[in-house]
Amino acid sequence: MDEQMIEVKNDTDIIRVRRIVREMAVEIGFGELDQTRIITAISELTRNIIVHASSGKVLIKEVQKTGKRGIEITCADEGPGIVDIELALKDGYTTSGGLGIGMTGARRLMDEFKVESVVGSGTTVIVKKWMK
Amino acid sequence: MVEQRSITRELVLLFEEHEKELIDLWMTKMKQLKLIKGLSDDEREQEFRNIYRASLSAFKTGDYSEVENYTSKIAKRGALQGIPVDEILLSFLKLRDVRLRKLFITYQGDLAKLLEALDCFEKVSNRIFSIFVLALIREREETIHEQQRALLELSTPVLQLRDEALVVPLIGVIDSERASRIVEELLQRIVETQASVVVMDMTGVPIIDTAVANHILKTVQASKLLGAETILTGISPANAQTIVTLGIDLSMIRTRSTLREGIKLMHTMLGLEIRRRDE
Numbered sequence: 360m361d362e363q364m365i366e367v368k369n370d371t372d373i374i375r376v377r378r379i380v381r382e383m384a385v386e387i388g389f390g391e392l393d394q395t396r397i398i399t400a401i402s403e404l405t406r407n408i409i410v411h412a413s414s415g416k417v418l419i420k421e422v423q424k425t426g427k428r429g430i431e432i433t434c435a436d437e438g439p440g441i442v443d444i445e446l447a448l449k450d451g452y453t454t455s456g457g458l459g460i461g462m463t464g465a466r467r468l469m470d471e472f473k474v475e476s477v478v479g480s481g482t483t484v485i486v487k488k489w490m491k
Numbered sequence: 492m493v494e495q496r497s498i499t500r501e502l503v504l505l506f507e508e509h510e511k512e513l514i515d516l517w518m519t520k521m522k523q524l525k526l527i528k529g530l531s532d533d534e535r536e537q538e539f540r541n542i543y544r545a546s547l548s549a550f551k552t553g554d555y556s557e558v559e560n561y562t563s564k565i566a567k568r569g570a571l572q573g574i575p576v577d578e579i580l581l582s583f584l585k586l587r588d589v590r591l592r593k594l595f596i597t598y599q600g601d602l603a604k605l606l607e608a609l610d611c612f613e614k615v616s617n618r619i620f621s622i623f624v625l626a627l628i629r630e631r632e633e634t635i636h637e638q639q640r641a642l643l644e645l646s647t648p649v650l651q652l653r654d655e656a657l658v659v660p661l662i663g664v665i666d667s668e669r670a671s672r673i674v675e676e677l678l679q680r681i682v683e684t685q686a687s688v689v690v691m692d693m694t695g696v697p698i699i700d701t702a703v704a705n706h707i708l709k710t711v712q713a714s715k716l717l718g719a720e721t722i723l724t725g726i727s728p729a730n731a732q733t734i735v736t737l738g739i740d741l742s743m744i745r746t747r748s749t750l751r752e753g754i755k756l757m758h759t760m761l762g763l764e765i766r767r768r769d770e
Contacts, residue, residue, distance in 0.1 A: 370666035377664075377698065395698065395729035399737065402700040450738055458701045464737035 361421045368414040373405045376417050380432065383419055387428050388490060397430060397488050400468040403461035404434040404484050410455050412438020412481065422487065429470075429489040437481040444474055498607050503551045505597060506543075506590065514539055517589045524585070526578045542586065550615050558619050562626035570630050583623055587616050647673045649680045656688045656757050657681065657719075660750075662695030670706035674713060681717045688760050689714055690753045694725030704739040711744050720745065720760065724753035 363383070365376050380401050384394045401417070408415035415436030422431045441447045448466065453459030462484075466472040471487035506513065517539060521527060527535060545561040548554070569579050594612060598605035647669065650658045657680055659673065677689065691707070693699065699707075711721040723746045726734070734741065747753040758765055 370668070373666070374664050392729045392732060395727075395733050396736065398698050399700045399733045402698055402702075403737075406700070406702055458705050458739065460738045461701045464701060464739075467736050467738070468733065 363419045365417045365419070366414070367405055367408055367417055369409065373402060373409070376405050376419075377402060380419055380430075383421065384430055387421055387430055389430070389488070393488060396468040397432075400465035400486060401432055401434075403465040404432075404486070407461060407484075408434055408436045408438070410457075412436035415481075424489065427489050429487055431485065431487045433483065433485045435481065435483040440478040440480060440482055441474070441476040442478055444476060448474075498604075498611050499550060502594075502608060502611060503547065505593065506547055506550070509593060510540075510543065513589050513593060514543055517543075517586050520585050520589065521582060524581070526582050526585070527574060539586075542583070546586070546615075546619050549619055555618065555622060558622050559626070562623050563629070566626040566630035569627070570634060576627050576631075579627065580623065583620065587620070590616075647676055649673075649676050651680070651684055651686070652690070652754075652757075653761065653763075655684070655686050655761055656690065657684065657686045658750075659689060659691045660695065661691065661693055664698070665696060665703050665706060667702070667706075670703075670710075674706070674710045677710060678713055678717060681714060681719045686719050688757045689719050689721045690750065690757055691721055691723050692725045692750045692753065693723065693730075694727075694750065696725075696730075699726065699730045699734055699739075701737060701739060704734065704737075704741065707744075708741070722747060722753045722756055722760075724748070724750045 363379055365372065365379060367373065367376060377398050380398055381394060384397050389397065405417060408417075415434065415438070418433040418435070420431050422429045446452055448463050450463050451459045462474075465484075465486065469486040469488050471485075473485045474482065475484075476482040514536070518536065521535075530538060541561065542565075545557045548557045565579065568574070569576070591612070594605065594608050598608055648660065650660070652658045657677070659677060661673070665673070680686070681689065691710075696703065707723065711723075714721050721744060723741070723744050726746065726748075745756065747756055
């Protein structure tokens with residue numbers, strides 16, 4: 360159970376992703392606050408997939424760095440891509456009518472955040488959280 | 492190819508000719524195994540003859556639509572009458588066994604012919620089996636879907652606590668569909684009851700992300716337009732910190748840590764004072 364891939368295409372899948380992320384976060388040993396942070400961040404990123412690309416994949420795995428344990432989650436879609444990543448990462452910027460803070464919020468909730476996007480072929484967001 | 496077709500014809504003839512014998516044998520086996528006890532003997536015989544003929548039509552014409560229609564009918568009936576899925580599948584497999592044995596008996600002297608017959612028989616029979624399984628799965632999915640819908644309706648209670656106050660205990664995951672139901676139901680009840688205070692309790696909501704927060708904000712705003720103030724209660728400490736980190740601004744909403752504190756505030760807002768009688 361150190362790597363799981365989930366196809367997402369609707370709200371029910373978000374719930375499934377959350378459950379699996381929670382299980383893995385608990386197994387790694389994250390406390391309640393960090394669990395909530397990780398799950399909330401993943402909730403945002405998974406919803407982004409569904410809202411902007413209608414479907415995609417979420418890969419959840421345990422990672423290690425200099426003796427520290429952590430969780431890495433990759434959210435990938437083949438949607439329209441992000442035209443201006445700088446702008447997309449600004450608080451309050453939205454193209455979907457949401458609050459416009461999901462992406463930046465997710466970045467603040469996690470320790471590492473990387474986004475790659477090619478217009479017309481998709482977006483991949485990789486986030487990590489390390490045990491303190 | 493011509494040979495294949497002729498062996499198919501031969502099989503069809505064989506099964507047609509021995510229909511009564513094979514169905515009787517099938518029924519006897521089923522009785523021994525105590526399968527499909529729910530039906531009477533007559534019903535069972537009728538049912539079995541239908542299955543027998545539907546599957547034979549697939550052999551005869553290579554067209555599986557009759558089998559598809561029939562299996563989905565059986566799956567529905569099975570679900571309605573509570574016939575276990577394994578019994579339905581085992582019954583079908585029993586028919587296959589009965590026919591297989593007939594093939595072995597008929598072609599026992601000619602191995603080449605037997606193998607040819609088996610090739611033809613297995614192909615059709617396996618296809619029918621997979622159609623059967625798919626029909627049963629589809630029926631299950633339909634049931635699950637129905638239950639989800641039922642759950643959705645159950646899970647959005649709006650309770651009247653006092654003449655002018657409503658309580659909405661939110662439980663579980665709030666997705667868009669549930670959120671819009673909650674808003675709809677709540678606004679309707681506010682109008683019906685002329686409520687001026689709504690206590691919305693989030694104790695049972697595990698995660699508050701921006702989508703949930705957005706729904707809450709909209710609900711609060713809409714309620715306000717109808718003259719009701721909202722008190723939000725039961726946000727867990729972990730969620731509170733996460734909301735702040737996310738950058739969601741809920742400061743325009745009255746909040747209390749617990750439902751109990753929320754009810755107290757509600758009383759104050761309604762101008763009520765709750766005391767023990769002997770005080």
